[in-house]
Amino acid sequence: MAPLDPGGFAKCYELLDSETNKNYAGKIVSKALLVKPHQKEKMSMEIAIHRTLHHKHIVGFHGFFEDDSNVYVLLELCRRRSLMELHKRRRQVTEAETRYFMQQIIVGVQYMHGKKVIHRDLKLGNLFIDDNMNIKIGDFGLATKEEYDGERKRTLCGTPNYIAPEVLTKEGHSFEVDSWSLGCIMYTLLVGRPPFETSSLKDTYQRIKRNQYHIPSKISPTARSLITRFLHKNPLERPDVMKLLEDDFFTTGHLPKELPVSCLTTAPQVSSQINRKPLTEVKGHRKDENTPPVSELARKPLHGRTPPVVEKKDLKDREDVNEDIDDINKSIGEQDALCHLPEMMKQLVKVLDSKPCEKNPKQFDEAEDPAAIPVLWVSKWVDYSDKYGLGYQLNDGSVGVLFNDSTRLLLHQNGENLEYIDREWNESYPMMSSYPESLKKKVTLLTYFRNYMTEHLLKTGATMTPRDSDALARLPFMNSWFRTRSAIVLHLSNGTMQ
Structure with missing residues (x-):
């Protein structure tokens, strides 16, 4: 248990x-x-x-x-927990993901309303996620049934950030309170916070009563329109739940049939499908602004020498990659580790000093929950940073390389789809069967790293079974790393640190 x-x-x-x-x-x-x-x-x-x-x-x-x-x-056990945990990790999700989640929530609400059931506490924490990334509405602790047509309930109940104005004013409420909650859920998914949230309960209730909220300009017109309809102060003006899926937000935008599990931590790769265009370079895609840049320490090779500057003539020269691979065979495992023991010692001392008092009750932490283990992590790695970079394999079988020139190349588990991230954080999505000449050497090195790890290295952690939806997954890349004589520290872009 x-x-x-x-x-x-x-x-x-x-x-x-x-x-x-x-x-x-x-x-x-x-x-x-x-x-x-x-x-x-x-x-x-x-x-x-x-x-x-x-x-x-x-x-x-x-x-x-x-x-x-x-x-x-x-x-029913929902191992992926709820949209609340996803929200805490991601803050905001894409419109395609919002469409996917909202469509399933609405279908569930339609069924409930057809059974004369009003949930009255729809919120992210009560929207659970199963192994296949399907939404399951739960927690019927505040639910009620309509006993006769037109009945208005008058109980004050709900969660502050999601509660409808007619509940607060005790004017009588019915099925429309669930529509209001749907608007709050949709807003929170897209914007990253509830629409009426403030630092005090009193102010939050005042904003709800005044219908005072702001939709950021980055939200699309169709999403903005639907949110506005959901959050109409007059419950009779809110959309009919039974006809919601006919709204432009669902009929004109991309609605994924399924989502990869990696969505729990990382946005999926859906932009190409939304635009109905071939996979082409996506300009200007950057890491989250809150993510610190790779430190200078992490950029240093293990032996402490500065990596050679990549010159234009080096890119033009046709190097003998086979000869380079022979060099890798000779020197893998023979590199001296850069010693960062003083820094590590400081961190260890802080951890030991911060040990909680045994008398205090144990606090439940999400990190202790087996269901909350990282979706993707590094299961193998090979360090050749004195010449090329760090190669690694994720537990789903995908492979990546963080090159010394701060570029990154990833190969999906299907062995065909590539992701390339240049030094300016621009992304492109070539294929193994068709990639630019400029990537030839890097693709060759990635292929070698993959073969080497498959043949010579043991895999750590569990094996993930591929799913069709994984084609939409945006793989986490190696954000930064460093190594000491006794350990290696790996930080992925999805927040996982090993």
């Missing part, structure tokens, strides 16, 4: 059925929290509603039971 989420009203664990060997998410509610009548009614309502819902975009309900201490609810 492994914890999934510290939770508030309940605690969630990953449970294993010893007879069937199936895994479930177990929601455990202490009966000490179910003393008052309205608390018991809330728990009963949640179970009564959720157990009647069976849909591909709703968390599966597998049963419940109780003992003297707790109520136990068995639910």
Whole structure:
């Protein structure tokens, strides 16, 4: 039994059925929290509603039971956690991803509304993600059912950043509160923060009541229009959920059929599909502005000498690559490591000094959650930075090289798609079957590195099974690295550090 989420009203664990060997998410509610009548009614309502819902975009309900201490609810296990964790890692997602997620959420909401169920707490944290990157709506703790046509509920409930104005004013609310929440979700995915968020609850509620929010100019007209319709102050003016997928936002833009798991940490490679153009060079694509540049320390070769400057005549000369490869064979494993022990010692001392007091309760950290392990990491590497650079293989089988001239070349696991990033961070996407003459030497070296690692190096970590959606994945590249006599430190562009 492994914890999934510290939770508030309940605690969630990953449970294993010893007879069937199936895994479930177990929601455990202490009966000490179910003393008052309205608390018991809330728990009963949640179970009564959720157990009647069976849909591909709703968390599966597998049963419940109780003992003297707790109520136990068995639910479908969503290993990729929720859109909240994705949001924390990515902040903003692309419009294509937003279309993908929103389409699935809307289909789930359409099903609920067809069953007369109002969720009333749609938010990123209640939108779970399964192994195939499909959305599953969960947590029906605040859900209710319409008992008769036109009924207006008056309970004050919801999450502050997503709560509709008619709920705050207690004018009576119905299905339209879910439409409002859809607008808040869409805005948060695209902009990176909820539309009415402030530093105080009072100010947030005031902004909601005044319908005061701002859509950045970078948001497309179709997305802007749909968000505005969702967040209309008058609930009767909000779009009909049953007709939402006919909106221009879904019919005119690229809607991926599936997304790669790498989307949890890195934007997918969808721009070429959106523009319906062949894979061509994408000018001006840069790393996130908050990502620090590669340090001078990381740029130094292991032996401490400055890499030779790449001159124009060197690029024009037709070097004998086979001879270079022979040199690699002779010298791999014979390089002296650059010693950074003083810097490492300082960091180790800080870590040891910061050891928490054993008396303090253990804090649940996402990094301790097995489901939150990096999607991609380096499983093999070969260091030839005294002449060319660092070659490495990711756990999905893709290969990359960070060259000494600060350019990067990556080969997808299919062995055909390449990604090249020049020193100005411009990206291009050639193919192994067709690439510019200027990349010939680098492609040859990458091929050699791949063959060498396949034949001579052991793989660390688990093996990933390729999925069709991985064709959309933008591979993380080597951001920076350095090495000491006893360790190598690798930092990928998706935030993974090894």
